[in-house]
Amino acid sequence: INRIGVFTSGGDAPGMNAAIRAVVRTAIYNDIAVTGIYHGYQGMIEGSFIEMNRRSVSSIIQKGGTILKSARCLEFKTKEGRQLAYNNLQEQGIDALVAIGGDGTFTGADFFSKEYDIPVMCIPGTIDNDLYGTDYTLGYDTANNTVIEAIDKIRDTASSHSRVFFVEVMGRDSGCIALNAGIGGGAEAILLPELNSGIDSLIEELEFAESRKKTSMIVIIAEGDKNGGAYNVAKIVKEKINHLDIKVSILGHLQRGGAPSSFDRVLATRMGYNAVNELIKGNTRGTLGIRGNQIIITPLEEALNNKEFKLDEELLEIANVMNK
Numbered sequence: 001i002n003r004i005g006v007f008t009s010g011g012d013a014p015g016m017n018a019a020i021r022a023v024v025r026t027a028i029y030n031d032i033a034v035t036g037i038y039h040g041y042q043g044m045i046e047g048s049f050i051e052m053n054r055r056s057v058s059s060i061i062q063k064g065g066t067i068l069k070s071a072r073c074l075e076f077k078t079k080e081g082r083q084l085a086y087n088n089l090q091e092q093g094i095d096a097l098v099a100i101g102g103d104g105t106f107t108g109a110d111f112f113s114k115e116y117d118i119p120v121m122c123i124p125g126t127i128d129n130d131l132y133g134t135d136y137t138l139g140y141d142t143a144n145n146t147v148i149e150a151i152d153k154i155r156d157t158a159s160s161h162s163r164v165f166f167v168e169v170m171g172r173d174s175g176c177i178a179l180n181a182g183i184g185g186g187a188e189a190i191l192l193p194e195l196n197s198g199i200d201s202l203i204e205e206l207e208f209a210e211s212r213k214k215t216s217m218i219v220i221i222a223e224g225d226k227n228g229g230a231y232n233v234a235k236i237v238k239e240k241i242n243h244l245d246i247k248v249s250i251l252g253h254l255q256r257g258g259a260p261s262s263f264d265r266v267l268a269t270r271m272g273y274n275a276v277n278e279l280i281k282g283n284t285r286g287t288l289g290i291r292g293n294q295i296i297i298t299p300l301e302e303a304l305n306n307k308e309f310k311l312d313e314e315l316l317e318i319a320n321v322m323n324k
């Protein structure tokens with residue numbers, strides 16, 4: 001391998017910069033040149049490239065977002081778009097790729113890599129923690145810390161006014177952030193897309209909490225929950241338990257920003273380092289992951305064929321026990 005192209009794609013996540021830095025420095029250490037590709041697949045098609053060196057990734061390990069920018073690109077789904085992208089890579093002399101992103105990024109990488117026979121290693125970067133082949137994706141830990149900080153603050157005002165707060169958190173179809181932050185933030189109830197529990201059981205939980213003389217309550221609602229979002233849930237609950245003083249807080253994109261946690265920085269660095277070393281070893285299509293504190297590599301196709309992602313059973317049980 002002579003030159004690696006590195007890019008970030010899909011929703012940004014804290015830790016992406018640390019991963020870019022590790023890819024660049026590991027490649028250069030091994031006498032491999034690196035080109036940064038701006039805006040993910042979009043930049044590949046438009047020819048938006050930058051030569052990277054050790055200094056171009058100085059002082060980025062602590063930064064949220066991605067210095068290479070990100071985009072969700074529809075044109076890459078067309079044959080013409082991918083052909084343009086490949087021509088541009090050829091022109092740059094890029095003969096291997098490191099893709100940092102989520103499910104959509106991996107799907108594009110797998111297809112493109114097979115179509116043009118170009119090796120690619122994928123680094124899971126998304127706050128949703130919804131990818132097969134890893135216990136943790138980059139950005140998930142930081143997002144959890146952000147959510148917990150927000151819950152703690154909401155708890156202060158909730159208990160001062162004896163209110164019930166419905167806090168909606170991100171995660172797309174995954175309830176990982178909701179479950180984790182719900183436990184860490186001591187929520188009275190958590191609504192998860194994976195459990196698909198209705199509002200009736202939530203009402204029971206709230207009545208139970210009231211019967212135990214709780215005056216303030218926090219309910220975490222995953223954005224993928226099927227009950228129509230935090231405002232809708234709040235409306236229905238209010239109709240059924242009229243005396244509750246209910247407020248809604250949708251945390252939104254603040255969950256995607258901020259300096260990566262120590263965990264995310266180290267994980268990103270380990271993954272970036274290993275991604276380059278796998279390419280050097282001749283691995284052509286893989287995704288990085290961490291299991292039992294070991295970095296593992298899963299064939300990209302296997303990761304993509306196993307989209308069924310399950311929540312940790314023990315965490316589910318713990319969340320249940322904590323509220324009883």
Ligand code: F6P
Pocket residue numbers: 011102126127128170171172223256
């Ligand atoms: O995948 C990360 C994520 O933040 C999800 O949690 C959320 O559903 C989605 O991206 C939001 O996407 P956008 O930033 O395009 O609005």
